[in-house]
Amino acid sequence: MFAFRPIAAQNVPRMKPAAGRFLVAKRGMRDPRFVKSVILLVSYGAKGAMGLIVNQPSGVKLAELLPEADQLEHRGDIVYIGGPVAQDGIMLLLRAENEPEGAEHIFADIYVSPDRDVLDRLVAKDSGNFRSYVGYSGWAPGQLDHELERQDWHVTAGDADLVFSPSPASVWDKLIKQTDVLFAAGAGPRFTPCREASKREHDGLHGFARPSISDSTRCNREQRPSR
Numbered sequence: 001m002f003a004f005r006p007i008a009a010q011n012v013p014r015m016k017p018a019a020g021r022f023l024v025a026k027r028g029m030r031d032p033r034f035v036k037s038v039i040l041l042v043s044y045g046a047k048g049a050m051g052l053i054v055n056q057p058s059g060v061k062l063a064e065l066l067p068e069a070d071q072l073e074h075r076g077d078i079v080y081i082g083g084p085v086a087q088d089g090i091m092l093l094l095r096a097e098n099e100p101e102g103a104e105h106i107f108a109d110i111y112v113s114p115d116r117d118v119l120d121r122l123v124a125k126d127s128g129n130f131r132s133y134v135g136y137s138g139w140a141p142g143q144l145d146h147e148l149e150r151q152d153w154h155v156t157a158g159d160a161d162l163v164f165s166p167s168p169a170s171v172w173d174k175l176i177k178q179t180d181v182l183f184a185a186g187a188g189p190r191f192t193p194c195r196e197a198s199k200r201e202h203d204g205l206h207g208f209a210r211p212s213i214s215d216s217t218r219c220n221r222e223q224r225p226s227r
Contacts, residue, residue, distance in 0.1 A: 015155040017044045017144060018105025022162075023051060024154040024175045031152075032085050036172045039137050040093070040163055042104075042112045049139040052082040052091060052112075053112045055130075055171040056164050062132050065090070080168075082133030092119060093163060094130035108160045131164065154179040 015021065023039040039051040058079045062073035065079055082091055092113045099105055100121075103113035124131050139147075147153060156179060162171050174222075 010172060017041060017049065017148065017158065018160045019043050019108075020110070022154075022158055023085070023144075023157045024172065026154060027143040027149055027176065027180075029152060034137075034152075036153070036176075037213050038171050038175060039083070039157060040106070040110075042106050042136075042210070044144070048141050051078065051137045052093060052133050053137060053167075054093075055168040056081040061132055065132075069120075069123070071120070072085055075123070077130075077132065080131055080133045082135045083137030085136050085138040087135035088147065089114065090116075090119075091136055092122075092130050093133065094108065094118070094122065095126075095160065095164060096129065107158050110158070110160050110163060157220060204212045 017023070019041050021041050022040060023037075025034050025037045029035045029037075034053075036055075037053045038055045038209070040054050041049060041051040043050045058081050059077050061072075061075075062077040062079050063069070063075060079090075081087075088224060092115075093106075094100065094103060094111050094113065095109045096103075096111055097109060100113070100118060102115035102118040103111035106112050119130070119132070154175075157177060162174070165171050193227060
């Protein structure tokens with residue numbers, strides 16, 4: 001007899017993690033900090049990975065977090081929870097046609113910055129094309145690879161409109177329905193991570209001190225055969 005496999009599950013390649021891609025928490029996520037979370041990866045490589053949760057608004061206004069910034073007083077910008085690491089610091093995601101000074105390109109028209117000067121310039125222009133995040137999500141070398149092998153996350157293409165969705169609570173529902181259909185039967189080859197030995201510590205952000213987000217290292221080693 002022949003084993004039946006759903007058409008959607010046949011030979012569908014799994015997307016590998018990279019800057020500009022989403023990590024979508026699977027149903028039954030083990031870590032309560034990431035249940036129903038969607039993370040935009042801003043870096044991934046041999047030194048580890050870093051990302052921001054894009055669908056977890058805190059309900060706290062940016063003006064409350066930075067009371068010394070008079071220019072924020074009449075704005076309603078809400079701060080998002082970017083992750084559990086370094087929650088004493090703020091990072092920004094912004095949309096721009098050209099790369100702003102003090103920001104780094106992630107994908108499409110999305111840029112990331114931990115620079116307070118960038119925030120001040122955006123507010124001075126009365127721009128609404130940014131979001132602020134307290135903390136970030138960080139992984140030591142090999143840690144995210146292990147979580148992917150453990151089937152904690154789906155990896156999907158980033159979507160700028162979803163990063164800035166006016167209904168962040170609906171983002172996980174939208175993406176999990178898409179990924180459930182595609183991967184429920186274990187479609188595609190298993191993820192084989194880069195095993196290069198490299199040490200990285202995710203230091204805390206103090207104010208707007210710049211973290212290491214520009215690591216463009218990719219795994220170029222020959223991948224092992226899928227099991």
